[in-house]
Amino acid sequence: MDEQRYLEANDRLLSELDRTGQRKQLPSRGDISLSSNDYLFLTRHPRLIGAARDELSRSGTGSGGSRLLSGNHPLNRELESAIAAFKRGPSALVFPTGYQANTSTLSAFGNLVDLFYSDELNHASLIDGLRLSRKETVVFPHNNIAWIEEDLDRRTRGTDSSPRFMIVTESLFSMEGDQAPLTDLIRLVRQRDGLLLLDEAHATGTLGRTGRGGLEASGIEWDPDRLILTGTFSKALGGLGGFAVCHPDFRELLISKGRGFVYSTSLPPSVLASNLEAIRLLEEDSEIVHLLQERVHLIRSAIGLPPDDSPILPILASEDRLLRFQEVLLESGLWAPLIRPPTVPSGSERIRISVTLGWEESWIQRIIKVFGQEIGLAQD
Numbered sequence: 001m002d003e004q005r006y007l008e009a010n011d012r013l014l015s016e017l018d019r020t021g022q023r024k025q026l027p028s029r030g031d032i033s034l035s036s037n038d039y040l041f042l043t044r045h046p047r048l049i050g051a052a053r054d055e056l057s058r059s060g061t062g063s064g065g066s067r068l069l070s071g072n073h074p075l076n077r078e079l080e081s082a083i084a085a086f087k088r089g090p091s092a093l094v095f096p097t098g099y100q101a102n103t104s105t106l107s108a109f110g111n112l113v114d115l116f117y118s119d120e121l122n123h124a125s126l127i128d129g130l131r132l133s134r135k136e137t138v139v140f141p142h143n144n145i146a147w148i149e150e151d152l153d154r155r156t157r158g159t160d161s162s163p164r165f166m167i168v169t170e171s172l173f174s175m176e177g178d179q180a181p182l183t184d185l186i187r188l189v190r191q192r193d194g195l196l197l198l199d200e201a202h203a204t205g206t207l208g209r210t211g212r213g214g215l216e217a218s219g220i221e222w223d224p225d226r227l228i229l230t231g232t233f234s235k236a237l238g239g240l241g242g243f244a245v246c247h248p249d250f251r252e253l254l255i256s257k258g259r260g261f262v263y264s265t266s267l268p269p270s271v272l273a274s275n276l277e278a279i280r281l282l283e284e285d286s287e288i289v290h291l292l293q294e295r296v297h298l299i300r301s302a303i304g305l306p307p308d309d310s311p312i313l314p315i316l317a318s319e320d321r322l323l324r325f326q327e328v329l330l331e332s333g334l335w336a337p338l339i340r341p342p343t344v345p346s347g348s349e350r351i352r353i354s355v356t357l358g359w360e361e362s363w364i365q366r367i368i369k370v371f372g373q374e375i376g377l378a379q380d
């Protein structure tokens, strides 16, 4: 017996990851990350902390099981009604994480469609959900609706039936910080009798006049027969957990066929309570969303990026230069992650920062100084 063989294989794998730049490192403690998703800084909001603390005293620390067993605390339904109303949608289901909302929803919809179209920049949770669905998945060039139309034309030419399909994309893309063409996407699924799944993980709380997300920002009405939204409470809403907003009949499907819903412990009641408080807060007053959008516009304009509500700022430059920026920021204890191939294509190395209301004025000045003078960097 060779007792070392698994550790040796592990060493070889880690070396290979090092060599190809795929080895992940945890950031050192103490540095402040400029890539937090806590856009509205709700993680520190007294109302959310109070709601969680009160519920913790009432209900204890854990939920005790899956929703289908002992974990169906009544706050789940309250939170579902609240997030459905916030998204102006017909009904909602809550999941333990946003990752599970995506994997469960897509694997369940694999029972209804023949084919998925997936944007090439989709998040890993969407990609994993598509794999779980075991249905054909066609990856389309980023935001290229004409490409999907041509592919559908090709598939339907000479037949009188068209495939049942779902387009899977993000309202606000996590790496690029750009938005999907929602109006065109809705038009396409209406015309060609398909479904649209929009991941609103980053759009929730950041886009739209009152932070309701991509549909509000694009002025699109709900279409319950065609549209499914997913998202997370873990970013702008300052908590943890995922959701799907959809037709109540689709919700029934997710309860039976969403494996990440069925086979995983539900959220602790204290987390449900703080998530609910976040929604109530935004329903009562969306001033906080305006504050974020104002800050985003100010910083974008100061560092020479085009005006947009997107708080995700990818800053492209040569790797040497980005490393220098990283060093300068670190002098103030600010850490901005550098994203290299293969996560992004070679030549598009970037620092990706996300603007939040937790940033202090002195950091903003520092960031503007470091990036501001130098932008136009993509060309160097």
Ligand SMILES: Cc1ncc(COP(=O)(O)O)c(C=O)c1O
Pocket: 097, 098, 099, 100, 102, 123, 125, 170, 174, 199, 201, 202, 232, 233, 234, 241, 242
């Ligand atoms: C686009 C997108 N979808 C889904 C998720 C998963 O959400 P969660 O972190 O709640 O699992 C994330 C973030 O991690 C994301 O960026």
